[in-house]
Amino acid sequence: MYVKYVLGGLLAVLVVMATGFAVTPTLDQRVSPVSFDETLTLGLTGVDVQEAQDEGYSIPQAEVFYSQYQYVIGYYGVGQAADHLSERGTNQQFGRPLAVFVTDYANADPALTSDDYLVARNEIDVGWVSARNAHFVVDSRARTPGGAAVVPFGSEAAAQSFASEYGGTVVGWNELLSRTGRQGADAEQRLDAIVTNRTAWADEQVSETETLDDRPVSVVVGEDAPTLAAAIEQAPPNTTVELPAGTYDANLTVRKPVTISGVGNETHVEGPGTGTVLNFRAPRSAVTDLQISGVGPNGSRSIADVGDDEWDARIRVAYGSGDSAIRFDNATGSLVSGVHVDTQATGVIMRNSPGTVVRDTTVRGSEEWADGFMGVLAMYDPVVVQNTSIHGGRDGVYTHRAEGIVVRDSRMVDLRYGVHEMYTSGALVANNTMRETNAGVIVMTRPRGNVLLGNDVRRSDIGLSVAGTSSFIVDNVAVNNEIGISIGATRSLARENVVVRNGLGIRADTLMPSNEVIENDIVDNEVQVGAVRGPVRIWTDERGNYWGPLPGRDEDGDGTLDTAHHPTGDIEGALLEADGVLTLRESPAVGMLRTLQDAVPGLRESGIVDNAPLVEPTHPQTLAKLNATHP
DSSP states (O other), rough: OOOOHHHHHHHHHHHHHHHHSEEEEEEOOTTTOOOOOSSSSEOOOOOHHHHHHHTOOOOOOEEEEEETTOEEEESSSSSHHHHHHHHHHHHHOOOEEEEEEEEEOTOOOOOEEEOEEETTTGGGGGGEEEEOOEEEESSSEEEETTEOEEEEEOOOHHHHHHHHHHHHHEEOOHHHHHHHHHOOOOOHHHHHHHHHHHHHHHHHHHHHHHGGOOOOEEEETTTBBHHHHHHHHOOTOOEEEEEOSSSEOOOOOOOOOOEESSSSSTTTOOOOOOSSSSSEEESSOOEEEEEEEEOOOOOSSSOOOOOSSTTTHHHHHHSSSSOOOEEEEEEETOOOEEEEEEOSSEEEEEESSOOOEEEEEEEOOOOOOOGGOOEEEEESSSSSSSEEEEEESSSSEEEESSTOOOOSSEEEEEEEEEEEESOSSEEEEEOOOOOOOOEEEEESSOOOEEEEOOOEEEEEEEEEOOOOOEEEEESEEEEOOOOEEOOOOOOOOOSEEEEEOOOOOEEEEOOOOOOOOESSSSSSSSSEEEOOSSEEEEEEEEEEOOOOOOOOOOOOOOOOOOOOOOTHHHHHHTTSSSSHHHHHSHHHHHHHHHHHHHOOOOGGOOOOSSSSSSOOOOOOHHHHTOOOOOO
């Protein structure tokens, strides 16, 4: 290929493109709010919105029209909108806000429930008002399922009346922006806070449940009682029922805090092949050092007769009421340790049992994932899963509304999903190993503040797949997958990941260009990165990513190349291996094209730009072990 021909073509393209667009974006001042259903939404989590809709609560909303973004962004929560508008990087990615509208409660007769949730008694009269003309009640008792609510009004008198009745202060739009801007923490601070908090909490739960394995023995089965059922009936609370080596029939419900302890795999608790083997209904219950089989075959239950009005009743019945080796219901602070489970259904179910710990345990499920169910299932409260091996079955760890769960130092192999988070925020999934899955970790249903840290996923369809907002994908290894990392989350951070030899390295899977993707080693993938349609994504925050030994210079010695890298662009995508690529990239024609695209959003390619690609990798030792050096 001859570079001069390409340069000539680029100059021609520049002439055509420059005549086809206006350089300064404008917006008709008569812009009006759109139906909220037509917006791309940010703000409160999926579970918060579901709960509000189910209970009839009102969530203040906002709509923002941005100068460099073709879609209208809708926010569940006016405070969340103000927070996003105040964040560093919002203007760079979306452009300046051309119009902001907020919910107007002036004629909606807003009130609070006995639990201080905001409701609109005249819901049909909830309208829209320009944010600059609105009056906002802050620091009142009003809240939504997601926390404190900022309540907007088109009338100052209506705002003052609400504040008089329910507390708070009335402020204008500019003051609201300044308040949220001062309160916001950057991504690194939020990441450190979540990791520190959840790690300390998990360590505390592990320490507190260790005592359950040291309870005094009150009954020995075969010596003091003929059966396990008789031994449990006889045992005082807070003592241990000891099972010597042997096989014991069980299909029991335990309603007192006791520990059932064996001597390892030589102690075999066998169910009848129907239902759950051990069902605990008391806090601080424990099962240690034994194996369990004979679990019923039904991972889920029929939802045909579900009559509960709660929005997630079907999920609770279908997923949380199936057969399992061990079930904890309202069993706070319980323990599973040193247990080996063989099951065609679920291994361990925990419902409304916060602080329960599953550790040093093995669950073996079905050979075909469609024939099995969950290794460990947690619903409604945070638990700890650590040093646990799950092989086969549907999902290794499945969560539903288990906010703050910690899954760490575990291994999941040959499943559909290693860790499957549904309606779960604030989770820490750290230092796990996943192999041969449809997805190593998959986060769904618009959660917030999840951390995927230090996981290693290989030979899977997708390594890590993250939805929601304000989440963190940090220091993971994704190797030899069809897709290394799929980022469907918004306002999230992907940093210091090693993404090597995948079919597609990283996929930007959201229309919103609001993520920080920096200091990753993206090397030797068949296709380095891909992006769905939409605006350009800037994957740089002073420093970008390592793409291999790209041609270019680092004149100031800051460790980054002086020329931007466009991994999804036609020029570099087609010419990285061609003679003269450096000359072409640094040519005046290409420079003019890049400058014009930066000035005119309509000319930008839908893709990814790294303005400061790294000269050296972030994890050189890991790349050396993988023998991965090429772009």
